[in-house]
Amino acid sequence: MRLRWLVMFILALTSLSSWSHVSLLQISDYHQDQQLLFDAQLELQLTPRIIDAIHHEIPLQFVTHIKLNRRDQFFIFPYNTELVGIDYVTELRYSRFYQRYTLHNLRNGNVEHFNQLNDALKTLGTLAGFRLTNLNQMHSGLRYHIRLKFELSYWTLPAPLLTQALIHPDWRLSSPWFELPVQTGRRR
Template identity: 35%
Template sequence: MTTWQRAISTLGFAGLGFLLSCSVAADTPGIHILYLNDYQEDQQLVVDASAKFHFPPKVLSAIHHEIPLTFTTEIELNEIRTLLGIPFSRNRTQIVYRTELQYIGYNRTYVIANKRNQKVQSFDSLKEAMKTLGTLSNFRIADLADLHPDTLYAVKMRISLDQWQLPTPLIIDTLWSSDWQLDSDWRSIEIQSPKSWL
């Protein structure tokens, strides 16, 4: 096991605790990040993540009336340092992409279109569509060569509904209804890079 992998493995216990704490929260309406894990592969820092979507009745009704919903996924890698005893962070990587969900009534399928890679997928159920939308696997965020040794980093992720992409009458409704305030908030994990990549 490399020094980097040993450093990462120590984060497993914290991740397990967070997963258990989410078991109740994931049943309430909203977007919930169940886990966010990082590891090294092919000299890249990559992440796996999973989010669960639990829609209020208003949002479900909009979906089944064939109103497309746009979700924004944000991922950041920040370098954490201390200057004169004051902690500060510097952004090293920022990734933002949108995914559109739409129900097609005539053939009863749910379609998600990833605007980052232009990938379009169809599903027979909303549950399957949202599971795919909420899953990141082997998502590369940085070259290890670009990261400083013996430095603390934080990986952050958030998924939210982009209300401004809705039809105008619904945008007005979202300003007054908490049902449309779908935001996972930031989920963050810290990474201590090793003193040497060798």
């Protein structure tokens, strides 16, 4: 695991230039049935190299990191407590035979086919009514943050590509952490 963290640190350093490929169009939270939900829309701009790989039927896996943190303070030192942490993987692949793009959510097993890549990417970047936690778990007056991050998983690339992905910045598809402040007791 340490090794993995080391590599991730190196990759994070080299992937700073690629944050602009993932942008947040919209994010909002709301309450429904005593549940905290949120919607988000990400715009994904894949590099030609990644698109080329997809069209050569290379399956790509994207990881969406979702966290709900509570901001606490110990004396004058602020810190975050993670209440919810969800990481789920979505696989995007193209079938030349069927001439369609397929999104496969490995978390819930949903599969969707698309004729256009943009449609698939739009669906990939859409989180609608994502249930985070029960409102009973949250306390009024405290500050909460929804944090969202989206990235391409390098580790699941085919081995030959992995070497290239470690070197080439075109494969650094990763967003920064997007944050949405949430306060209990009011609806944004």
